Amino acid sequence: MHPAFSVIFLTTLIGVGQGLFLALVTGQVYSLANLLQPQDSVSFYAMGSALSLAFLAAGLFASFFHLGHPERAWRSAAKWRTSWLSREVIVLPVLMLFIALYGVVHYFGLTRPLFVIRGVISVDASLILGVLGAIAAFALYFCTAMIYASIKFIEEWHSPLTLINFTLFGLASGFMLAAAFSAWSGVDLVGFFGTWAVIFTFAAGISRWLSLRRNRHLVHKSSLQTAIGIRHNHIEQKSQGFMGGSFNTREFFHGASEGTMRLVYLFFLLAVFILPVLLLGASYWMASPYLPVAAFLMQYLGLMAERWYFFAEAKHPQNLYYQSMA
Amino acid sequence: MTQLALVIDLNVCVGCHACVTSCKEWNTSGWAGPLTDHRPYDKDPTGTFFNRVQTFEVGEFPRTETVHFPKSCLHCEEPPCVPVCPTGASYKREDNGVVLVDYDKCIGCKYCSWACPYGMRELDEHQKVMKKCTLCIDRIANDALPEAERKPACVLACPTSARLFGDVHDPDSEVSLAIRENGGYQLMPEWGTKPANHYLPRRKTRIQIFEDELERADNPLKKEAPLPAAEGETLDDVSF
Amino acid sequence: MLDPLEYNDQDLGGVEVKNTTCYMCACRCGIRVTLRDGEVRHIEGNPEHPLNKGVICAKGASGIMKQYSPARLTKPLLRRADAERGESKFEEISWEKAFDIMEERLGRIRKEDPRKFALFTGRDQMQALTGMFAKQFGTPNYAAHGGFCSVNMAAGLIYTIGGSFWEFGGPDLERAKLFVMIGTAEDHHSNPMKVELSRFKRRGGRFISINPVRTGYSAIADEWVPIKPGTDGALLLAIIRELIQQGLYDRDFLVQYSNAAELVIDDPSREDHGLFKRVEMHIEEGCFDPENKLWWDRDLDVAMGTHTPGCDPYLLGEFELEDGTPVKPAFQLLKDRVEDYTPEWAEGITGIPADTIRRLAHEMGVTARDQKIELPIQWTDCWGNDHDTVKGNPVAFHAMRGLAAHSNGFHSIRALGILMTLLGTIDRPGGFRHKAPFPRPIPPCPKPPKGPEDVQPETPLNGMPLGWPADPNDLFVDEDGEAVRIDKAFSWEYPLSVHGLMHNAITNAWRGDPYKIDTLLLFMANMAWNSSMNTSRVREMLVDKDENGDYKIPFIIVADAFQSETVAFADLVLPDTTYLERHDAMSMLDRPISEYDGPVDSVRIPVVPPRGECKPFQDVLIEMGSRLKLPAFVDEEGRRKFRDYPDFVVNFETSPGSGIGFLAGWRGKGGEKFLKGEPNPRQWEMYAKNNCVFHYKLPRSYQYMRNWNKGYLEWARAHAMTRYAEPITVHLYSEVLQKFRLAAQGKRPGKQPPERLRKRIETYFDPLPFYHETLESKLVDTQTYSLNALTQRPMAMYHSWDSQNAWLRQIHTHNYLFVNPHLGKVNGFHDGDWVWVESPHGKVRCMARFSNAVEPGTVWTWNAIGKAAGAWGLTPRANESQKGFLLNHVISEELPACEAGEHMSNSDPVTGQAAWFDVRVRVYKAGPEEPEISSPQFVPQKPVPGQQVRRGRWQAYFAGVFRKKAGISK
């Protein structure tokens, strides 16, 4: 597939936004359970929510570049019964709404407990919104990933690993951002978020490795034989019926050389899984507010490469019809 | 239920591209038009076509088969391109099974094209909406046309009549018959998309000649001059 | 969007439907053009047209993009005074000025020396008019594309069976059981061939294709027989041998309808050796092949007049006539000829296994013998015998330029004609079928002028510019036996060059050999590109100057509709209309679209007005004819006779009162007559009402066996289609050729070949077909140049016409050289690599594509896809010029010097057929430092005034308007 930058930005940016929000909620839940120091509503939760929203909005913004007719984007909610894209389009604003409310609630300090469960957990509006938002965030990971995973004949994508990867990458980068945000705003949660970020990064590493391995050994269901319905082991295309290219040759081929593929692959391994962890580790020793930020930026860059690779590595069966021209 | 479709006979398709340009010509000025062209008179001209004819070589010299392979939307009975469309722009008609795109609803997200394993959809990169073969819906359903012309442009154009058109759900239709009698098949059956369009395979005619058929009592050589008689003595003269 | 069921195309604008005839190629299908508010909305096949019956092809359906092409010329243009020829710098002028220039120039030439005006036309369909114009002008220097196209096919078969493939006849696939197609990629009968081929296959017919390449038609053949180029003669002769050996020939057919049983004088010492023994008998005035010959009767063992009732002649044997003359039946000579042409011998030459050759022969012979067709049609032959049935042996052939475009093509095609005759398939159901006005006498009656005296100032040419020599005295030569025509047609160099040698016209004119000319008018011919051999050199010749600084070809007029490569070399450009804008007549006097069942001619009627100042070239000729006062165009007082072409078509008669004009339909005052009859002022209307065609269906009894069908021949004579009703006996043995040979041997009085050509004539004017290597292969180093290079026509492109077509050019944007992968392996290059194709004459750089559908000794490419930069309304960056290439640069128009002389045309020695496919090449990888661009390249051609500016990056055509928005909305 041809990696489109709009989609790369969309999926990675909202992944971060969702992850950050989940980190915030996690932080809040931990502090509710007295496992963490409670944080300032305004400077931390409200600002964090705003940051998360910003990422989601940026992602949304990027997505418009993917559309031929962004002015009609509203129409895309119509087919939520069947289309994961439609569902994503619905869940994304819902999530953004929850996050916004969550931020507002925190901003105005509307955190008076509404009721207490079993006498231990005091539930306030922010918690309810946080939990609802968390559900929406997970739903969004699911929807986004399902857009890819549900296309059964793009076999590289058609796997639960796609769902797991999207979620874990989102969480890793979101928690990484949370750590960076903490460091930047001088909040003492760098270790907490950082640890989770490393755990998610590690988990994502495993699941991505599994998917890479799976893809390497994929035996594609379709072949030239099934594509044109002729049984012979020596079939070659001579002409695709046109010579100056078509949508089918532009949209479904990445056009990059083997070498570029390899380079991108190595880069994302390094940038997503290794460098950020090292940078975070270093920040333990040096307690710099910059290192976690650098770790996040590095990982985000890596994630873009990873997403590029995710597209490039997918072989669409339609490509069987576009092998050679004359 | 009616399922209109094309049946393409690879046994007679000579790869002339008549179906390609007549499709473009009909549709560019019709319901589904225009079909734009990019760089029409410049380097790497490219454009939107609903139908393409490709060429494959099967086998190695001298046992090579050259196969011309026309390719347009198969109007799948389980079209994966339809449910994925977020706007409902892509739809399959209830009345005749034709899969269409409503350009007014299409947002140009290309998702449906990803969901077509056959690469039968083409985004019009100028107008930014998804396009594809309409089975010439504005011909086949146009009562103003005489009955005989209520057929897709490509079907009417095809000089070898390699393109049959009809209802594949009607067991007695020309297309159903052709599929049944000539081993019609679907592309990439592995995906369960149940393409309505079918392809008919190559068939070979051979002649068997038996050795003894070369010899005949009426061989015209027998009418020619008998071999000249040997001159001079014969065995008759000397043997006893 | 509107629901498609509510949408109606007709609601968008005023719809009009008009019939006319397509001219995206020479097939001439009937088309229906739908206009929306006067702009072209749709072009489809006319279902009521006899030729295409409703279907259309890729080109035909892209006619819109030709009509609106930015390559269109719209203004008469004169080369700017400050510009050199070839720079493509022009000023717009008025038609009046253009006519004045031509009138002055041509008037002067006609007064001084009409030879100095040369008119050559490409793949046009109005030779009836252009040829007449030349004749009226008085110049012998006229020809159309035939000489570089397929004259071998025309001459080879017409001199054998009185008709031919190409536009003159074809295979009856409706009844055939076995169909053998040789060397055909597309041909002129494009749509009908496809229609019939598929019906044939569906009926269970067996289809064999003999071709070095498997594409197009060959793709759907039941069997592909890859053959080495230029060797079909060997294959056909071996098949003939096998058929004779096995007795698998139709003896009755040979006896009755060919000269197989006729007795040939067999005494090399005699002057009349190799001629038929002829006896005293009444013969019709001017008939070349009268029936005054002899058979040897089997029962009485004596010679008898042919077709003596009750006589059953021997086909084999040798006999002595009463006067002591040793004679042999022609068939015996044929049998002797093919004796050594064994399948094993042919295998070594053709690359086809001997067993396959034998099997092919058996399939043909057994099918012809055992699957006889008998139709209950009564007819009477020329000898008065009534037949209750028409019989057929259902083996049909078709062949085209794969046979024709080789220098041994004439004899290969003769062999094919003989093979068809042996099988008994001439004008019979399931075999070869003629199309009116064929069959014609062998050879047909029109003759070229005979000598320089036939060309006189201010006088029409005495003779036809193109004709059919029947013996050496028909040649058009001077007292030294040298050529009178600029292309040297009808000279001893190429005696039967019945279509001229357009491919040598420019080279000869440039060299001044045999003389210099003044004005060259090229109509619909892209001679600075794809219709020239040795294109790079020809482009230089066109701009070459003599010592005085004058162009060697002083004045060039180009009549074209598009900005072709040739336009750049014009001094004067005449913008023609397109086929949708003009009247045309596909006349019985040229090559009509006749069907097997009878004569058919057709017309074009404009469906849209001319663009800009485009003017139909026919109108230009009529204007010029009137201004120059050419007799056919003016009355006795010298006043213009015809307003314009439509008027001309209606009122012109070949001679006053002849009743023969350009159109055969609806003649006579009220349209009640056909073929012959007075002019009918409403003739165009009647064509318009009848789908633009006139189709006369012969009675069934006249539809077959027309060479010998008394009823038909008399009908044809009565309707002025032929001059006599004599039977047209198949020339298995060609006495015509033997006469030339005898002349070369000094055994004939009359015209004699120059010494240098005696041997050549003696060799190639063999009365029986024989196999010889192509001339080029004999003269170049075939070890080094071990490959044959071919071109094929792509079905979706017509010569050079269609690169201007925004839709078609997307299908063939540039071309590759197709090679067998084996060749790449041996020569160290890969699929897609840049390679050089080098012949002894030149080289081109291009990209290679591996293909298993090509014989390993052959490389090929699509014809005429490569273009000169900037031509055809394309940008100079267009793929056509940067990646596409033209093979013509490596094909020479002349042979290396040899015994027959210097500057001999690279052509068949009998007919002057351009030997395009003889070229030998080698292929090797281009250097890594070389640019990835095809070679040669030329300075980009500039657009000319009046050409529409290019339409920009996007084109969204919607019935004449260019709209941005998609779809039909409420």
Ligand SMILES: Nc1nc2c(c(=O)[nH]1)N[C@H]1C(S)=C(S)[C@@H](COP(=O)(O)OP(=O)(O)OC[C@H]3O[C@@H](n4cnc5c(=O)[nH]c(N)nc54)[C@H](O)[C@@H]3O)O[C@H]1N2
């Ligand atoms: N679409 C389209 N149609 C056209 C034209 C066009 O440009 N485009 N041009 C028209 C014109 S002017 C003409 S003359 C006709 C020509 O019609 P064709 O004769 O069909 O033309 P070519 O493409 O030259 O085909 C020659 C074929 O002969 C094969 N061949 C070459 N050498 C040999 C040989 O030695 N032996 C055998 N057995 N085969 C050989 C080639 O591989 C090729 O398939 O087509 C007409 N029709």
Ligand SMILES: Nc1nc2c(c(=O)[nH]1)N[C@H]1C(S)=C(S)[C@@H](COP(=O)(O)OP(=O)(O)OC[C@H]3O[C@@H](n4cnc5c(=O)[nH]c(N)nc54)[C@H](O)[C@@H]3O)O[C@H]1N2
């Ligand atoms: N290498 C190689 N060369 C070949 C051949 C081959 O097989 N191989 N084939 C040869 C054969 S068979 C032929 S017939 C020739 C064909 O050669 P040509 O007849 O010279 O070539 P075309 O490209 O058909 O076009 C001639 C010109 O007609 C113009 N034209 C088109 N429509 C109109 C019109 O309506 N009016 C006017 N006035 N002009 C018009 C075009 O713009 C073009 O410039 O090519 C020959 N060249």
Ligand code: SF4
């Ligand atoms: S028009 Fe018919 S024969 Fe020609 S390419 Fe299309 S399907 Fe094949």
Ligand code: SF4
């Ligand atoms: S062929 Fe592709 S576009 Fe057409 S219905 Fe099937 S999946 Fe959809």
Ligand code: SF4
């Ligand atoms: S591109 Fe258009 S038709 Fe396709 S999925 Fe998107 S909205 Fe639907």
Ligand code: SF4
């Ligand atoms: S059915 Fe109509 S739209 Fe579809 S390929 Fe044929 S001509 Fe084109």
Ligand code: SF4
């Ligand atoms: S075959 Fe030739 S005449 Fe017929 S439709 Fe095609 S281009 Fe036109």
Ligand SMILES: [Mo]
């Ligand atoms: Mo030709």
